[in-house]
Amino acid sequence: MQDRQANHIIIIGGGLAGLVSAIHLSRFGLPVTLFEKNAYPRHKVCGEYISNEVLPYLQYLDADPLSIGAKRINRFLLSTTRGKISEARLPLGGFGVSRYTLDHFLAQKAIQQGCRIIQDTVTDIHFENDTFRVSAKDSGVHEARITIGSFGKRSNLDIRLDRSFIRNKSPFVAVKTHLQGGFPEDLVALHNFEGGYCGVSQVENGNLNVCFMANYKTFQQYKNIDSFRREVMYKNPHLEAVFENSVPVFEQPLTISQISFSDKTRVEDHMLLCGDAAGMIHPLCGNGMAMAIHSAKIASELIIGYSSGKIASRQELESLYTSQWSDTFRYRIRTGRLLQNFFGKDNIARAMMYGVTHIPGILPVIIKQTHGKPIPVPAA
Numbered sequence: 547m548q549d550r551q552a553n554h555i556i557i558i559g560g561g562l563a564g565l566v567s568a569i570h571l572s573r574f575g576l577p578v579t580l581f582e583k584n585a586y587p588r589h590k591v592c593g594e595y596i597s598n599e600v601l602p603y604l605q606y607l608d609a610d611p612l613s614i615g616a617k618r619i620n621r622f623l624l625s626t627t628r629g630k631i632s633e634a635r636l637p638l639g640g641f642g643v644s645r646y647t648l649d650h651f652l653a654q655k656a657i658q659q660g661c662r663i664i665q666d667t668v669t670d671i672h673f674e675n676d677t678f679r680v681s682a683k684d685s686g687v688h689e690a691r692i693t694i695g696s697f698g699k700r701s702n703l704d705i706r707l708d709r710s711f712i713r714n715k716s717p718f719v720a721v722k723t724h725l726q727g728g729f730p731e732d733l734v735a736l737h738n739f740e741g742g743y744c745g746v747s748q749v750e751n752g753n754l755n756v757c758f759m760a761n762y763k764t765f766q767q768y769k770n771i772d773s774f775r776r777e778v779m780y781k782n783p784h785l786e787a788v789f790e791n792s793v794p795v796f797e798q799p800l801t802i803s804q805i806s807f808s809d810k811t812r813v814e815d816h817m818l819l820c821g822d823a824a825g826m827i828h829p830l831c832g833n834g835m836a837m838a839i840h841s842a843k844i845a846s847e848l849i850i851g852y853s854s855g856k857i858a859s860r861q862e863l864e865s866l867y868t869s870q871w872s873d874t875f876r877y878r879i880r881t882g883r884l885l886q887n888f889f890g891k892d893n894i895a896r897a898m899m900y901g902v903t904h905i906p907g908i909l910p911v912i913i914k915q916t917h918g919k920p921i922p923v924p925a926a
């Protein structure tokens with residue numbers, strides 16, 4: 547048995563939500579141990595475009611992504627399956643940075659702030675007598691007063707906790723690669739193809755992130771990713787140009803399946819859930835990373851309040867977290883779900899894309915509905 551400090555906090559999962567919570571809580575002097583099953587640095591399937599709503603907060607945490615070369619992005623381009631385009635300025639803008647570099651950078655920042663990172667897989671969590679007992683595969687049982695679950699969209703712990711969404715099959719598959727080729731530095735493009743869409747933008751080293759999501763049923767009819775790309779995606783001439791005018795950086799693209807956008811609980815057996823573990827917005831909205839970072843801020847501030855006695859009980863902590871999470875994200879999750887339903891149905895998607903590309907002014911409205919406002923931070 548380890549970690550008997552009174553206010554000890556365990557964070558399970560070292561993606562954006564977990565790492566940002568670790569930096570924030572450690573900066574406020576709280577003892578934090580974070581478990582991450584994989585080593586840093588590591589590539590992840592992700593579009594790697596982050597809304598600027600989180601930039602002031604990351605700068606406040608002394609973890610400025612621009613310091614590691616993140617590319618500033620302020621233009622958005624949407625194309626239909628046949629290549630008709632519509633462009634808009636991104637009102638808030640964003641930046642492009644690979645998860646390989648960003649997660650590693652944040653992990654180093656967390657360690658500098660005093661957080662302990664253990665590379666191990668958490669296998670079980672048990673809450674009793676106001677204490678969490680967290681079991682990890684190699685390092686045994688650890689105790690904590692507070693536990694944050696930031697284990698992402700689909701984890702062994704979702705099965706262990708018997709969360710309802712895990713029983714539903716998801717129809718989506720996602721593929722990501724990095725390419726070397728010409729593409730404007732300040733642009734994020736969303737190119738549609740039959741049954742899916744593909745995001746393209748630059749990351750810190752000038753490589754292109756090319757990440758697509760497709761309907762699994764359509765996808766599996768093709769021999770491999772390459773034939774899917776040529777026979778389905780190339781019908782959009784912009785996608786053909788992206789692939790044909792570049793060379794792959796990865797030997798093989800990364801793929802994931804079973805991506806669920808179902809409703810999830812924000813607190814599970816007294817553990818506060820952050821990031822995708824609490825709910826995932828459709829990547830079409832390009833906002834999951836911002837939500838992961840923002841939810842980490844909400845949880846961290848409340849935990850600091852609880853540790854200092856300003857929040858009187860665990861029950862109050864949990865209910866404040868649940869309500870603040872919903873107040874902050876409910877609306878955009880709903881819009882994301884609506885868009886996802888439209889894009890799942892080809893006829894509606896086509897009609898919607900027609901509207902977006904023919905009626906000026908619609909695109910900025912949709913962008914606004916799915917993005918948040920800059921996260922307020924205390925004055926320096």
Ligand SMILES: Cc1cc2nc3c(=O)[nH]c(=O)nc-3n(C[C@H](O)[C@H](O)[C@H](O)COP(=O)(O)OP(=O)(O)OC[C@H]3O[C@@H](n4cnc5c(N)ncnc54)[C@H](O)[C@@H]3O)c2cc1C
Pocket residue numbers: 558559560561562563564581582583584591592593594595596597666667668669696697698699701702703720721745757758759805820821822823826829832833834835836838
């Ligand atoms: C195809 C696709 C494209 C996307 N594009 C974008 C985009 O362009 N912009 C955007 O903002 N968002 C995008 N997103 C969403 C974004 O990737 C997620 O919202 C974000 O990664 C969530 O961060 P997280 O910290 O919650 O989870 P993750 O980053 O997934 O981190 C969870 C971590 O927990 C670890 N873990 C899991 N179980 C355990 C365990 N038992 N023990 C220890 N560690 C464990 C995992 O190894 C992982 O590192 C996209 C998502 C997809 C699927």
